[in-house]
Amino acid sequence: MNFRESNRTRWWICLGLLLAIVAVYVRVARFDFVNYDDPDYVTENNAVKYGLSPGSIAWAFTHFHAGNWHPLTWISHMLDTQLFGLNPGEPHLVNVALHAANTVLLFLLLQQLTGALWRSAIVAALFALHPLHVESVAWISERKDVLSTLFGLLSLLAYVKYVRESKSHPPSPGFGAASVPKPKVWYAGSLAFFALSLLAKPMLVTLPCVMLLLDFWPLQRMENKGFSAFCKLALEKWPWFALAALSSVITFFAQKAGGAVLSMEHLRLSSRIENAIHGYFAYILKMFWPVRLSVFYPFPPDPSSGLALACAVLVIISLVAFITVKRWPFLLVGWLWFLGTLVPVIGLVQVGAQAMADRYTYIPLIGLFIVIVWGVAELLRPKRATRVIGAIAATAVLIALAIATVSQLQYWRNSIELFTHALAVTRDNAPANNNLGTALAALGQRQEALARYAEAVRIDPNNVHYRINLGTAHLRAGQRDAALEEYQAALRVNPQFAEAYSNIGLLFLAERRLPEALTNMITAVQMDPKNGQLRSNLGNVLYMSGRLDEALAQQLQAVQLDPFNATVRFNAGIALLKAGRTDEAGRQFAAAVRLNPKSAEARFELGRQMFLDRRFAGALENLSEAEKLKPNYAVAQFYESGALAELGRFDEAIVVANRALASAQATGATNLIPGIGEALAAYQSHHTFQSK
Numbered sequence: 001m002n003f004r005e006s007n008r009t010r011w012w013i014c015l016g017l018l019l020a021i022v023a024v025y026v027r028v029a030r031f032d033f034v035n036y037d038d039p040d041y042v043t044e045n046n047a048v049k050y051g052l053s054p055g056s057i058a059w060a061f062t063h064f065h066a067g068n069w070h071p072l073t074w075i076s077h078m079l080d081t082q083l084f085g086l087n088p089g090e091p092h093l094v095n096v097a098l099h100a101a102n103t104v105l106l107f108l109l110l111q112q113l114t115g116a117l118w119r120s121a122i123v124a125a126l127f128a129l130h131p132l133h134v135e136s137v138a139w140i141s142e143r144k145d146v147l148s149t150l151f152g153l154l155s156l157l158a159y160v161k162y163v164r165e166s167k168s169h170p171p172s173p174g175f176g177a178a179s180v181p182k183p184k185v186w187y188a189g190s191l192a193f194f195a196l197s198l199l200a201k202p203m204l205v206t207l208p209c210v211m212l213l214l215d216f217w218p219l220q221r222m223e224n225k226g227f228s229a230f231c232k233l234a235l236e237k238w239p240w241f242a243l244a245a246l247s248s249v250i251t252f253f254a255q256k257a258g259g260a261v262l263s264m265e266h267l268r269l270s271s272r273i274e275n276a277i278h279g280y281f282a283y284i285l286k287m288f289w290p291v292r293l294s295v296f297y298p299f300p301p302d303p304s305s306g307l308a309l310a311c312a313v314l315v316i317i318s319l320v321a322f323i324t325v326k327r328w329p330f331l332l333v334g335w336l337w338f339l340g341t342l343v344p345v346i347g348l349v350q351v352g353a354q355a356m357a358d359r360y361t362y363i364p365l366i367g368l369f370i371v372i373v374w375g376v377a378e379l380l381r382p383k384r385a386t387r388v389i390g391a392i393a394a395t396a397v398l399i400a401l402a403i404a405t406v407s408q409l410q411y412w413r414n415s416i417e418l419f420t421h422a423l424a425v426t427r428d429n430a431p432a433n434n435n436l437g438t439a440l441a442a443l444g445q446r447q448e449a450l451a452r453y454a455e456a457v458r459i460d461p462n463n464v465h466y467r468i469n470l471g472t473a474h475l476r477a478g479q480r481d482a483a484l485e486e487y488q489a490a491l492r493v494n495p496q497f498a499e500a501y502s503n504i505g506l507l508f509l510a511e512r513r514l515p516e517a518l519t520n521m522i523t524a525v526q527m528d529p530k531n532g533q534l535r536s537n538l539g540n541v542l543y544m545s546g547r548l549d550e551a552l553a554q555q556l557q558a559v560q561l562d563p564f565n566a567t568v569r570f571n572a573g574i575a576l577l578k579a580g581r582t583d584e585a586g587r588q589f590a591a592a593v594r595l596n597p598k599s600a601e602a603r604f605e606l607g608r609q610m611f612l613d614r615r616f617a618g619a620l621e622n623l624s625e626a627e628k629l630k631p632n633y634a635v636a637q638f639y640e641s642g643a644l645a646e647l648g649r650f651d652e653a654i655v656v657a658n659r660a661l662a663s664a665q666a667t668g669a670t671n672l673i674p675g676i677g678e679a680l681a682a683y684q685s686h687h688t689f690q691s692k
Helices: 003-030 038-043 054-062 071-084 089-114 117-129 131-138 140-168 182-200 202-216 226-236 238-257 269-288 307-323 329-341 365-380 384-412 415-425 430-442 446-459 464-476 480-493 498-510 514-527 532-544 548-561 566-578 582-595 600-612 616-629 634-646 650-667 670-684
Strands: none
Touching: 003 089, 003 117, 003 131, 003 384, 038 071, 038 140, 054 071, 071 089, 071 140, 071 182, 089 117, 089 131, 089 140, 117 365, 117 384, 131 140, 131 269, 131 384, 140 182, 140 202, 182 202, 182 238, 202 226, 202 238, 202 329, 226 238, 269 307, 269 365, 307 329, 329 365, 365 384, 384 415, 415 430, 430 446, 430 464, 446 464, 464 480, 464 498, 480 498, 498 514, 498 532, 514 532, 532 548, 532 566, 548 566, 566 582, 566 600, 582 600, 600 616, 600 634, 616 634, 634 650, 634 670, 650 670
């Protein structure tokens, strides 16, 4: 095959890979958000919902949120919101596009490294279609996986170019930008892409080790040069190792601050090692037989079960890889790629409560795919007939994987299906019960939700978040005492849990027991002084207690702490309005509307403020929107009719005023009825209500 034919074949392969991914994954455009991480990442993340702005970008770089620091991922979600709003279809398709790009980049990388066109294509196809990768692609919150991998593969491609250029363009003297040697340009580019990868997700902190593996095979930069060559090549990558170390430190503190890192008391080191061994073995099994996949895998009840078999398999594969290294170097490289890239998430430093996760295999499985494809190809090399059989077998495997991926995708359509399936394929799965409860509660199925929350608490009674959810479910069912007991149980588990104090405070506030409400709200703020929402809640209780100056101070501080929270902005606006600072109140209401355009109350307050400032067109826009969002909003309809009259649209004003009158009568807002009647009389005479 000449170069032109090879090049044409390469691009046909790229097209085929893209079409396969589209055929399998296009259905995600109809999928919803799920209530596992998507609220933290998108739907309830006020900074992300605000879209791209200097403030939100600064937030992305300066905040640890959801136990992570990955500013590039936050910015990508902000861009989604800016372009698509809170529609889930388009962000799902962005994930698919990134996965497709990763697949093509992987194919091009392997083909450039090895020159093996069809082997590289099969590895890329396995990467594209394996069901273990569904989680990384179909879950909007896992944007960080596909985005980080994109830049990681670009880094490796640039590194390969650096190595090639270093051989063909030795260093030469010169000055100025035009004389910068090509190898240094590719070296810098590779490092820059690596930095972007870490800014999306720190999963690829092991990338410099992958580079060393590629130096061994297929780049063969260590051939017959011994340990000194290894040291020289490792030193060459010191900037990558430095960035990886920095990212690891930042990630550890981010996850510890978010409560994701479990202490040694929660899981002994020996248990972590046992779970890591089980994890490696389980990932291999699921690669070959991808069934009973779950969004969350609980720790097994007996971690020692099957440990000897798992150890034996890992040791035997490792020995074979080292023994055959001269004949089959790809076996050692692929095996160490798999083992090494899983190290950050294998559980030696336990992050989260899961034993393993499908998403963790997105990069590591590439190593095993290389081992399998290159190994089978080497075994089939002698005979043409066996190669034909191998091609047929590869096609059959890829078709089977595509079917399995389509089957697995269906569970990601919504939270109900996702967690119902998780409960069907796992045992004693507390997170799945909890999140299924949340999904059922959102549909108004309160008793079913209560049962799921209760099951989550039974499995994990020391999880304070499950206790809070169960308490809130009791409260919605009218079981006040049961709710209070769950909140107090959460405090017995964690006496410094601010949310429990806040919920108790809100419970007392609903009963107008202001002293008890205030005591609990103050304690909540003391436990979590940087939480803007808690300060805003405290401000509301202070206001109701008649301590207006203190209430305003808390609301303004809440805005400083949580500027992207629409509720905080709205509460601050109300406090400023009561203090007579109407211009500042208007700015807070405008911010609340930008952050949550679906808030009828924020729309009304902004519209009323505009009306009083005689900005009638803007007032009409917000007041009519408030009525759409809350059809019987009598006071909003009253002001809306006034804005129409001020604009000379008296016939429309009469229609809206009549709606306001009917709404006031229906909702018991009798204090509005006399004013609406006077306004109607004025409109019928073509006078504004204010000017009559």
